[in-house]
Amino acid sequence: MGLTKTEIFTEEQNQLSTLLKAMAHPARIAILQRIILSNxxxxxxxxxxxxxxxxxxxxxxxxLKNAGIIQGTIEGVSVCYCINPKTWKLLEExxxxxxxxxxxxxxCC
Amino acid sequence: MGLTKTEIFTEEQNQLSTLLKAMAHPARIAILQRIILSNxxxxxxxxxxxxxxxxxxxxxxxxLKNAGIIQGTIEGVSVCYCINPKTWKLLEExxxxxxxxxxxxxxCC
DNA sequence: GCTTTATATTGCAATATTACGATTAATATT
DNA sequence: AATATTAATCGTAATATTGCAATATAAAGC
Structure with a gap:
């Protein structure tokens, strides 16, 4: 089926898994590390x-943006991305x- | 393509993303919570x-077992699963x- | 040996993810 | 206005994930 049965889990379990999933890719980890580094x-x-x-x-x-982990604002031609502090704190907690x-x-085993 | 280009990322980035991916499902979070609860x-x-x-x-x-997050030993007819402390500690770090x-x-934005 | 119990594996359908070339949209520069 | 730059979107191919029924396996009890 390929469709997660979100309705049988708690709000918290779904939320945490969504955030983890958004970070569960080496490229996205690299991107986040890069964003953090240059702020x-x-x-x-x-x-x-x-x-x-x-x-x-x-x-x-x-x-990453959809998951709320980063946010971006248009800066002329380019776009400036940075960490969403609120989501980051939530994730840490x-x-x-x-x-x-x-x-x-x-x-035990 | 559907194939992650692991070769262009660091060992750490790949390792962390693999662990996160293993946990990035509400059912697997629920399973882990349940295992922790009953130990x-x-x-x-x-x-x-x-x-x-x-x-x-x-x-x-x-x-979860493949990722090394849990381990299981055969206990008669059933199988006893528990957290792999080593991986858990690694993950925390x-x-x-x-x-x-x-x-x-x-x-910034 | 046969049956029950507990878990694993297989096979399959539906959907999601990863990656990229090509194109598009929007702003800067000339 | 014409062109260049930057990033988003579209379309597509390859592969992965999720979930389940059916079946297989393995140990325990009879």
């Missing part, structure tokens, strides 16, 4: 740095809770 | 609790570094 980034800079075509990078940026809920005490 | 878990418990078919859950478990590298100081 302001233009799509054109990425083309050439990563070895991907312009259309592909634009698509990845769109996915949700993931922190999730990852932190496991305390590797008793090893 | 030892049998696949059969999940069938019926989540609203997914046995084959589907088995597949999700396999994916890698994600911590990645998420922490962004300090929402200067808002």
């Amino acid at each position: 302001t980034c233009i799509c054109g800079d990425l083309v050439g740095e990563l070895g991907l075509a312009q259309a592909t990078i634009s698509q990845h940026l769109k996915e 949700q993931l922190g809770t999730f990852l932190g809920s496991y305390k590797g005490e008793t090893s | 030892t878990c049998i696949c059969g418990d999940l069938v019926g609790e989540l609203g997914l078919a046995q084959a589907t859950i088995s597949q999700h478990l396999k994916e 890698q994600l911590g570094t990645f998420l922490g590298s962004y300090k929402g100081e200067t808002s």
